[in-house]
Amino acid sequence: MTIKGIIFDMDGLMFNTELLGYEKMIEVTKDFNYEMPTYILDKTIGVNKKTAINIFKKYLGKNFPAEEILIKKRLIVNDYLEKNGVPVKLGLIELLNYLDEEKIKKVVATSSYRKVAENVLIRANVYNRFDDIICGDEIKESKPSPDIFLKALEKLNLSADEVIVLEDSRMGILAAHRAKIKSIMIPDILPADEETKKLYFKECKSLLDVIHLLKTFN
Structure with a gap:
């Protein structure tokens, strides 16, 4: 894959x-x-x-x-x-650098509204690291609807089997499943429950672990 x-x-x-x-x-x-x-x-x-x-x-x-x-x-x-400042998660910058090196496209798909999302991304100095951003006020139905991820596929101009979703929430994993896109969960506030574990492809402890996982694919 x-x-x-x-x-x-x-x-x-x-x-x-x-x-x-x-x-x-x-x-x-x-x-x-x-x-x-x-x-x-x-x-x-x-x-x-x-x-x-x-x-x-x-x-x-x-x-x-x-x-x-x-x-x-x-x-x-x-x-x-x-x-x-914005508290950046472990491995984010390293993952973005890896994706740049491998020429892998990347978009943000967030439930936050655009004004909020852009503010956070700019403050964290990563706004220009992404090919595009899709926000919660730009789609009809919120997660767990697949709308935002289907829109992301359009922005990437890729098919679902060429893409992976990175999510921390149960609602996000469910939305990715409904969009028929493989997902990796890096839990934040809530751990994956038994139903969520049936839906995602893998679970990682941090974004650093995602790099190692992607290397096994490509």
């Missing part, structure tokens, strides 16, 4: 921003005099803003101020990133 393209998730996969947002969401919710159970927050990992808001209102009531809370959380996260 020859790999010609890689589809990267962003938060939790390339950067340790998923956990940061997770923790800040719990804090901000308390500021609004609500409690955010982790089992509800877990359901929003890997989905876009619109889907997350629907999940919050489903479990916490239609009057839950999800939009306001998410805006405040985003401001706090942005302030943190501005002061501390």
